[in-house]
Amino acid sequence: MSDSPQPSASQPEQPHQPQPGQPQPEHPQHPELPPYAPQPPQPGYAPSGYGQPGDPQYAQPGYAQPAYSQPGYGAAPAGGTLGRTALIIAAVALATGVIFSLLTPALISGAYTNPWLFQTISSVRAIVGMLLAAAGLILGILAVRRRSQPVLGGIAIGIGAAEILGTLAAFLSSFLYAVL
Numbered sequence: 056m057s058d059s060p061q062p063s064a065s066q067p068e069q070p071h072q073p074q075p076g077q078p079q080p081e082h083p084q085h086p087e088l089p090p091y092a093p094q095p096p097q098p099g100y101a102p103s104g105y106g107q108p109g110d111p112q113y114a115q116p117g118y119a120q121p122a123y124s125q126p127g128y129g130a131a132p133a134g135g136t137l138g139r140t141a142l143i144i145a146a147v148a149l150a151t152g153v154i155f156s157l158l159t160p161a162l163i164s165g166a167y168t169n170p171w172l173f174q175t176i177s178s179v180r181a182i183v184g185m186l187l188a189a190a191g192l193i194l195g196i197l198a199v200r201r202r203s204q205p206v207l208g209g210i211a212i213g214i215g216a217a218e219i220l221g222t223l224a225a226f227l228s229s230f231l232y233a234v235l
Contacts, residue, residue: 137197138204141211145191148184148218155180181222188218 155177166173192215198208 136203137194137201138199138207138211141191141194141198142207142214144187144194145211145214145218148187148191149214151180151184151187152218152221155184181225185219185222188215188222191215192219 162173162176191211195208195211195215197203199205199212
């Protein structure tokens, strides 16, 4: 047991008071100060100015400024265009197929004099459409794997795959019609 008297439950505990002859603590408590005393101004802090983040006048008290430069607000991020590019290429492939389907009756009626004209135009359209669809499909897969606009990349995958399958089916049916 200790020789010092124990405070009873009815008496509140008093803060430690140094005895005469004992060393004073380095940072004595200041009970006379209010709990939220105003702080002295920080270096680089200008309370009246409204600057941009990164400006020395914009410094917040107690917070360090970042060591890197911050981009402007008007600049769009450079990444994320892969999905959009894939969608545009796949849509162009689809549009060439739709336009060719709409022009087919006019091409057939004009092909009476030269029957190979329709076949040549049809083959060129199919090859160009298939190349565009393959490019859209590949770029769409890359966009989804890189998580760069995965929704647009997924749409490009669907359009490209459907266009490729449709073109292959048309080639196969034309081949079977010529052979049989």
